[in-house]
Amino acid sequence: MRIEAEQITRIFGTARAVDAASFAIDQPMVVGIIGSSGAGKSTLLRMINRLTDASSGRLLVEGRDVLALKGKDKRAWQADCAMIFQQFNLVPRLDVVSNVLHGLLNKRGLLPTLMNMWSREDIDRAVQILDRLGIAEQATKRAEALSGGQQQRVAIARALMQDPKIILADEPIASLDPMNAQIVMDTLRRIHEEDGRTVIANLHTLDTARHYCDRVIGMRKGRIVFDGTPEQLTTGAARDIYGAGAGFSEATTSTAIDASAPADQAYADRLMAD
Numbered sequence: 001m002r003i004e005a006e007q008i009t010r011i012f013g014t015a016r017a018v019d020a021a022s023f024a025i026d027q028p029m030v031v032g033i034i035g036s037s038g039a040g041k042s043t044l045l046r047m048i049n050r051l052t053d054a055s056s057g058r059l060l061v062e063g064r065d066v067l068a069l070k071g072k073d074k075r076a077w078q079a080d081c082a083m084i085f086q087q088f089n090l091v092p093r094l095d096v097v098s099n100v101l102h103g104l105l106n107k108r109g110l111l112p113t114l115m116n117m118w119s120r121e122d123i124d125r126a127v128q129i130l131d132r133l134g135i136a137e138q139a140t141k142r143a144e145a146l147s148g149g150q151q152q153r154v155a156i157a158r159a160l161m162q163d164p165k166i167i168l169a170d171e172p173i174a175s176l177d178p179m180n181a182q183i184v185m186d187t188l189r190r191i192h193e194e195d196g197r198t199v200i201a202n203l204h205t206l207d208t209a210r211h212y213c214d215r216v217i218g219m220r221k222g223r224i225v226f227d228g229t230p231e232q233l234t235t236g237a238a239r240d241i242y243g244a245g246a247g248f249s250e251a252t253t254s255t256a257i258d259a260s261a262p263a264d265q266a267y268a269d270r271l272m273a274d
């Protein structure tokens with residue numbers, strides 16, 4: 001699926017939160033978007049998913065401008081690009097399976113979702129996805145009873161329930177400890193590798209972007225100032241993206257993730273077995 005952003009811009013008042021962003025993604029990959037706070041990363045992702053309207057520009061997906069879609073077509077596009085968030089955005093008092101089934105909202109409509117009316121087939125698929133992510137044993141618990149890392153995996157399961165072509169992740173690990181951050185990033189990476197889905201993730205740490213992404217887009221003050229491979233993301237390039245002076249230290253944008261060590265081998269093995 002080819003995705004081509006042409007001069008996408010979002011203006012809030014007089015501020016250009018995203019200023020003429022252009023890029024093309026020709027094949028499924030994991031893309032990391034990095035940049036300082038306020039650089040426009042969230043606004044860019046939200047425009048792709050149509051949670052925020054663009055002020056101008058086009059997003060061509062297989063030749064069709066998805067920024068111009070309305071009604072049913074817009075909802076179908078939103079089902080194609082599932083979103084996950086820093087704060088997971090689950091329904092806390094609802095059980096895990098029901099939260100996952102909410103991924104069908106765009107496909108099944110509001111009423112069945114609110115009434116919690118699901119087919120046996122849908123429920124089985126939700127449990128299968130939870131099993132794939134290593135959290136099937138949590139299926140009947142309330143979402144609020146789970147750890148942050150488990151909740152983010154439920155959010156990923158909800159996204160997968162939509163069977164999306166793209167997963168958009170807005171700071172998916174910013175609220176997690178290093179071990180859970182690693183599990184969640186491993187999960188997103190494997191979903192790309194095994195399912196061929198594109199993942200576009202806003203990340204606030206350079207080392208995560210370098211380790212997990214095929215491509216990194218750097219934003220500064222609303223503009224795309226870097227677009228390249230992790231290898232091309234040198235300390236100098238990072239300094240330009242973050243607008244830092246000569247005293248710039250990568251450590252300020254690093255987590256303590258030891259990405260070379262498997263965080264949870266049993267979980268990883270189960271995921272690979274599917």
Ligand SMILES: Nc1ncnc2c1ncn2[C@@H]1O[C@H](COP(=O)(O)OP(=O)(O)OP(=O)(O)O)[C@@H](O)[C@H]1O
Binds near residue numbers: 012017038039040043
């Ligand atoms: N709804 C809004 N109304 C007004 N200004 C907004 C709105 N949303 C974002 N902005 C502004 O747009 C700019 C970009 O914000 P955005 O949240 O996209 O940046 P970000 O790179 O994701 O930052 P962070 O990492 O802190 O989330 C900021 O100056 C922000 O204040």
